[in-house]
Amino acid sequence: MAREAGVHGWCPYTFDRTKHYLIVWGDECVSRIALREDSLPQTGHDPSLDTYAFMLKEWLTTGEMHEVPFMLKDVSAFDRSVLATLAKVPHGYVTSYGAIARALGIRSPRAVGQALKRNPLPLIYPCHRVVSSDCGLGGFSAGTDLKTHLLVREGACADDGTVRRDRMFHDL
DNA sequence: CGAACGGCCAAAC
DNA sequence: GTTTGGCCGTTCG
Numbered sequence A: 001m002a003r004e005a006g007v008h009g010w011c012p013y014t015f016d017r018t019k020h021y022l023i024v025w026g027d028e029c030v031s032r033i034a035l036r037e038d039s040l041p042q043t044g045h046d047p048s049l050d051t052y053a054f055m056l057k058e059w060l061t062t063g064e065m066h067e068v069p070f071m072l073k074d075v076s077a078f079d080r081s082v083l084a085t086l087a088k089v090p091h092g093y094v095t096s097y098g099a100i101a102r103a104l105g106i107r108s109p110r111a112v113g114q115a116l117k118r119n120p121l122p123l124i125y126p127c128h129r130v131v132s133s134d135c136g137l138g139g140f141s142a143g144t145d146l147k148t149h150l151l152v153r154e155g156a157c158a159d160d161g162t163v164r165r166d167r168m169f170h171d172l
Numbered sequence B: 001c002g003a004a005c006g007g008c009c010a011a012a013c
Numbered sequence C: 001g002t003t004t005g006g007c008c009g010t011t012c013g
Helices: A047-062 A077-086 A097-104 A109-117 A144-154
Strands: A007-015 A018-026 A030-036
Touching: A007 A047, A007 A144, A018 A047, A077 A097, A077 A109, A097 A109
Parallel strands: none
Antiparallel strands: A007 A018, A018 A030
16 A cells, blocks of 8 residues: 555454454545555544445444445556446456456456555445356455455355355346 | 556466 | 466566
């Protein structure tokens, strides 16, 4: 995470008995979020975004999510198209890197993976709902443990963390 | 400019 | 089960 400038809010949350931080970038609207295990950035704190950070913490811990203002900034056309396709995957379902690539008419699932890694708004654009085509977990920028945790709670993974085949969503 | 690198995948042993 | 060759947007030199 190279750029620290412009950080406006953060909120601690607990996952797996370890303290994590949810960090929010943005001015009027949130333009970027990061989930962090390590220390807080030493930048100014904007209390107006604490509400947003708190909502995301609630979502992480209880699954409650309300409408929030957000916007995409500094995102390439390709990344936007990936995110737009991703947004169709409903709660409780998963899709694959290859399925997104096919929906976009390209033949490079890996390019899709690269774009998801750059997702500026994790959770809002649910990149945790993308797994490999053989129902393996795939990766996650904030750590695969958190990815599994989210998918189990959404019902797309069984309690043992394996992806449920019948939760593959194909209609993109 | 070029080269290398992925959160991958389908086909083939 | 494992290996292989291709994929393509981005990043870095």
